[in-house]
Amino acid sequence: MGINAGYFIRESFVSFRRNWVMSLGAVITIYLSLLLVGASVGSSVVVNNIVESVEDKVSIRIFLKDGAATEDVDALQAALLADDRVKEVNYTTKEEALEEFKATMEDSPEIVDQLEVNPLPASLDVDLNDPQDVMDVVATIKANETFPNVADKPEEPEKSLKYGQQIVNQLFAFTRILRTIGVAFIAMLAAISLIFINNSIRLAIYARRKEIGIMRLVGASNWFIRTPFLMEGVLQSLIGAVLALGTLGVVTVYVMPVVREQLPFLPFSISSTATIQISLILVVSGMIIGAVGSAFALRRYLRV
Amino acid sequence: MISMRNVGKRYVPDKPPALVDVNVEIEQGEFVFLVGHSGSGKSTFIKLMLREILPTTGSINVAGQDLIKMRNWKVPYLRRNIGCVFQDFKLLPNKTTYENVAFALEVIGRSKHVIRTQVPEVLRLVGLEDKIESYPDELSGGEQQRVSIARAFVNRPPLLLADEPTGNLDPATSLGIMSLLSRINKTGTTVLIATHDREMVDSMRKRVIALEGGRIIRDQSRGVYGYGD
Numbered sequence: 001m002g003i004n005a006g007y008f009i010r011e012s013f014v015s016f017r018r019n020w021v022m023s024l025g026a027v028i029t030i031y032l033s034l035l036l037v038g039a040s041v042g043s044s045v046v047v048n049n050i051v052e053s054v055e056d057k058v059s060i061r062i063f064l065k066d067g068a069a070t071e072d073v074d075a076l077q078a079a080l081l082a083d084d085r086v087k088e089v090n091y092t093t094k095e096e097a098l099e100e101f102k103a104t105m106e107d108s109p110e111i112v113d114q115l116e117v118n119p120l121p122a123s124l125d126v127d128l129n130d131p132q133d134v135m136d137v138v139a140t141i142k143a144n145e146t147f148p149n150v151a152d153k154p155e156e157p158e159k160s161l162k163y164g165q166q167i168v169n170q171l172f173a174f175t176r177i178l179r180t181i182g183v184a185f186i187a188m189l190a191a192i193s194l195i196f197i198n199n200s201i202r203l204a205i206y207a208r209r210k211e212i213g214i215m216r217l218v219g220a221s222n223w224f225i226r227t228p229f230l231m232e233g234v235l236q237s238l239i240g241a242v243l244a245l246g247t248l249g250v251v252t253v254y255v256m257p258v259v260r261e262q263l264p265f266l267p268f269s270i271s272s273t274a275t276i277q278i279s280l281i282l283v284v285s286g287m288i289i290g291a292v293g294s295a296f297a298l299r300r301y302l303r304v
Numbered sequence: 305m306i307s308m309r310n311v312g313k314r315y316v317p318d319k320p321p322a323l324v325d326v327n328v329e330i331e332q333g334e335f336v337f338l339v340g341h342s343g344s345g346k347s348t349f350i351k352l353m354l355r356e357i358l359p360t361t362g363s364i365n366v367a368g369q370d371l372i373k374m375r376n377w378k379v380p381y382l383r384r385n386i387g388c389v390f391q392d393f394k395l396l397p398n399k400t401t402y403e404n405v406a407f408a409l410e411v412i413g414r415s416k417h418v419i420r421t422q423v424p425e426v427l428r429l430v431g432l433e434d435k436i437e438s439y440p441d442e443l444s445g446g447e448q449q450r451v452s453i454a455r456a457f458v459n460r461p462p463l464l465l466a467d468e469p470t471g472n473l474d475p476a477t478s479l480g481i482m483s484l485l486s487r488i489n490k491t492g493t494t495v496l497i498a499t500h501d502r503e504m505v506d507s508m509r510k511r512v513i514a515l516e517g518g519r520i521i522r523d524q525s526r527g528v529y530g531y532g533d
Contacts, residue, residue: 007410210394210396211396213394214394214396214407214408215411216380216383217383217388217394218383218384218388218407218408218411218412218455218456218459219380219381219382219383219384219385219412219459220380220411220412221377221380221381221412221413222377222380224411224412224413225411
């Protein structure tokens with residue numbers, strides 16, 4: 001098998017040039033499908049980052065009614081601190097809550113100025129070790145016997161509590177939908193790419209049927225006849241993959257900063273490990289599509 | 305070199321068979337004509353030897369290998385032992401004489417060194433050393449057939465099959481091709497020629513196997529074409 005690999009590479013490039021229209025079609029479909037793969041993987045990375053950052057901010061805030069007995073508040077705080085799922089519990093007074101509110105409203109101070117009394121309740125802010133525990137801890141708080149005594153609205157426990165789980169759940173639902181749609185699109189495009197590669201290899205086989213006939217006649221081995229076509233399919237999809245990578249690279253470098261500026265509160269970023277993973281996914285899946293597509297064509301159109 | 309025992313081939317079940325009970329022994333170094341009308345089974349005979357098809361019955365042995373038991377992936381290696389020449393030359397139009405012949409060595413993985421020494425040698429043998437850089441459309445029919453013989457022989461196969469090698473050529477050119485094939489035969493290569501060419505067969509006085517309706521009706525050494533005499 002000591003034949004120069006140069007032969008196969010040369011042959012696949014020559015063939016690529018010879019029916020470049022079909023090859024271009026195959027390249028473009030693969031490009032688009034891989035672009036979509038990359039975009040959906042990339043966006044799910046970004047969304048996951050956002051979800052995680054929201055989760056990090058997940059804390060439970062217990063609103064306290066005005067004039068709640070200090071010993072009851074202390075008791076609740078102590079009970080929560082005893083729970084090992086809880087990292088820390090901070091007490092926010094009415095005045096601190098107002099300060100916080102003023103800080104978020106600094107663009108329109110007149111709203112704050114109109115306030116005659118401080119309408120904001122004091123609160124206990126519960127930080128958790130693991131965001132996953134939010135629902136459990138919320139249940140524990142609701143079950144605590146001092147909770148009704150101090151809660152801002154004891155008859156409606158849900159309104160005396162504020163926690164980020166709702167947002168997180170919505171985000172997760174959103175990413176699920178995004179992912180399902182993405183997978184459906186990718187599957188479709190992958191099928192189309194397969195058909196395109198299949199077709200372009202079929203044409204390549206047809207264009208070279210005379211050569212193939214002579215190769216069989218003089219005893220070229222089966223793999224020798226097949227390899228250039230297989231490589232041509234892989235070459236087409238590799239070009240598609242590289243184009244898709246390039247496009248995604250341009251998007252990350254030029255578009256992401258703009259988005260980040262527009263939405264400064266969301267952490268739009270892709271780590272370099274994620275970037276490498278995405279690149280690997282694109283290149284490998286591209287090569288698989290190329291190899292499978294041309295293998296199909298070889299099985300159907302090249303009897304050796 | 306070639307041994308067929310009770311070989312029969314039927315393409316379509318209810319139609320008459322293409323070959324019936326063919327028994328042939330061809331020894332190393334023989335020069336054999338295979339004659340017969342169109343449809344007499346000549347092409348089937350050739351295809352069986354190249355193992356493009358398998359017989360319905362019987363056994364075939366070519367160059368020491370049992371074609372019935374042979375695995376598909378080994379067929380290319382059988383064909384390296386059989387040089388093939390056809391009526392329509394089967395040359396690649398975008399390759400020069402040299403490249404056409406070199407191609408046959410290239411695709412079976414011969415080294416550049418082997419190609420560089422063997423191709424000019426075989427082109428000298430067929431008398432085309434001054435047409436090395438010509439493309440097939442710049443060559444006459446006889447010259448093209450010489451290229452195709454060079455390609456078939458460049459690998460020095462022990463067996464050379466020619467299917468109507470002079471079918472497209474005028475008598476004078478045909479004679480040249482026949483004497484070339486005869487010269488190749490003198491190097492010890494077995495040569496089997498399927499042909500219609502009555503004058504050629506009659507003038508060569510070699511072994512003749514005649515087929516009719518898929519049966520061997522005559523097999524004589526130093527024979528003649530023989531139909532309608």
